[in-house]
Every structure is written in structure tokens, then in C-alpha cells.
Amino acid sequence: MFRILRFVPLFALLLTTVGCAHNYFNVPNETVNKKVKVLGVAPIFMDADSQILHPEKDALVALVKEYNRKNERELAAMLRKDCGYFSVRFLDDEPDQLFPKVFSRREKRDDAGIQYNKYFFKEQEVRDYLAKNGMDALMLVVVSGITRRDTKFSSNLTSKLEANYDDLIMTAVILDGSESTLWEYPNFRQRLLSLPPLYELQYPDFDEADANLSDKVDIKYKTVAGIRRGLERKEKDLLFRTMPLSSVYSRLFSDMVTLQKR
Numbered sequence: 001m002f003r004i005l006r007f008v009p010l011f012a013l014l015l016t017t018v019g020c021a022h023n024y025f026n027v028p029n030e031t032v033n034k035k036v037k038v039l040g041v042a043p044i045f046m047d048a049d050s051q052i053l054h055p056e057k058d059a060l061v062a063l064v065k066e067y068n069r070k071n072e073r074e075l076a077a078m079l080r081k082d083c084g085y086f087s088v089r090f091l092d093d094e095p096d097q098l099f100p101k102v103f104s105r106r107e108k109r110d111d112a113g114i115q116y117n118k119y120f121f122k123e124q125e126v127r128d129y130l131a132k133n134g135m136d137a138l139m140l141v142v143v144s145g146i147t148r149r150d151t152k153f154s155s156n157l158t159s160k161l162e163a164n165y166d167d168l169i170m171t172a173v174i175l176d177g178s179e180s181t182l183w184e185y186p187n188f189r190q191r192l193l194s195l196p197p198l199y200e201l202q203y204p205d206f207d208e209a210d211a212n213l214s215d216k217v218d219i220k221y222k223t224v225a226g227i228r229r230g231l232e233r234k235e236k237d238l239l240f241r242t243m244p245l246s247s248v249y250s251r252l253f254s255d256m257v258t259l260q261k262r
Helices: 002-006 008-019 029-035 057-082 095-102 123-133 206-211 224-232 247-258
Strands: 038-041 087-090 103-111 114-121 137-153 160-175 181-185 202-204 219-221 234-236 242-246
Touching: 038 057, 057 087, 057 095, 057 137, 057 224, 057 242, 057 247, 095 103, 095 123, 114 123, 114 137, 114 160, 123 137, 160 202, 160 219, 234 247, 242 247
Parallel strands: 038 087, 038 137
Antiparallel strands: 103 114, 137 160, 160 181, 202 219, 234 242
């Protein structure tokens, strides 16, 4: 009996540790619970003026806008289901009209080793938009282009190339119209920091270098047709049913939802 009792405090400590969810908001969970009953989710923005160097930029921008429209409502549905808000509303506005109204500036940042585009929005315009739509806070998601240093490997993992590569990335914030940001993605309250790309636009052509017996590996852009196929790809569930979300959007949306659970 004595031996069992010795372990009771340990079990209690473990239960306490497991039961305490990590807070990924920039304010206490109690503040979020009290302040944010109705969350609005704006349509996903495509920042065409960001660093997009693809030779078919116009076609690429149009493609991303198309797939934003196809997938964005699922983000609101996932937040509504899993994140404890009283109400989550998707706002069916025209993103190309809304973005310039609320956008203030972008900064290319390298914070804690994470390279990304940080977006700032006009506080008064956000407050007016919240009041107009009867919401407590607004989630703004932006897809943008960026050039980042990375190391990529050949398919057989025998070769690698460290270089600058062009990516599409997705960032997000939740704002209440005040000077503070309630939540952000990439999220720097995680223990393991990362920002996976929405889509990698370039690849090192190791096969061509091998075929030509060359040490020089060219970095090439993926075609718009190939990017479309990648954005269209969907996973299947355990019953082999096709999921509604594109795989690349699903991965990032799942990250965002996990980081808002309370």
C-alpha cells in the first residue's frame, strides 16, 4: 500500500501537465474566451506584389487565386468545429477589393530562423470592418512569394544543393482592431518553429547534371501546369473517400487550427 501511495503525487503531476493546453495566442486564453465570441474569416488574399519571380507570374497568380477560392471556406469550417469559438463566419467578400483596403505594409523577416513575409493592417479599417459585420475579431490569411535559403536533396538522397529557392508561403493573423495581434502564423509560441511552404516553385535538376556528367546543378521553375496538378492533389480518408481540401492547403489549415485550440 505504501508503495502505491508513493506514486500518487507523480500521477497527479502527470495529469496536471497533460491537462494544461499550451497557449499559442499572444494574450491569455481567458482573454480570448471573453473577448472573441464571433470570429470572422476573410477570404484568402494573394499578394501579387510580393516576391514572385516565376516567368509566368500572371498565370501563377491567377492559379493561386483560383485555388484559394476552392479551399478557403474549409478553413472556417475547421475553426468552427475544433477551436471553441461561439461562432465562426466566413466573409464572402471580393479579396482583390478587400486586401488594398485593409493592407498597410509587408516586411520580409527572419525571426528565430524563420524567413517569411510579415503583414501589417490598418487598425481603423479593421475596426470598421468588424463593426460592419458584427464580429469580435478577424482572421486574415495571405499567400505571398518569397525567396528563402534552403537545402534540397535528389530523389535518391545522394546529392544536395544549398541555394536560394522561390516559394509560395501562407501567413495569417487574428486582429481585433486594437494595436495588438491576438494570434499569428507562423507562430513563435511553438516549441519547434517552422513555416512549411504552401508550394515550392523551384527545384534543382540533379538528373540533368548527372546525365551531362556535370557538377553544376541548374535550379528550374516548375511549370504552371505542374503547379496546378500539385494544388489539385487531394488525400483520401480511412474509407478511401477523396477529401474536400487540397493536400497542401489541408496541411497548413490543420496547423493553424491546432494552434488555436484552447
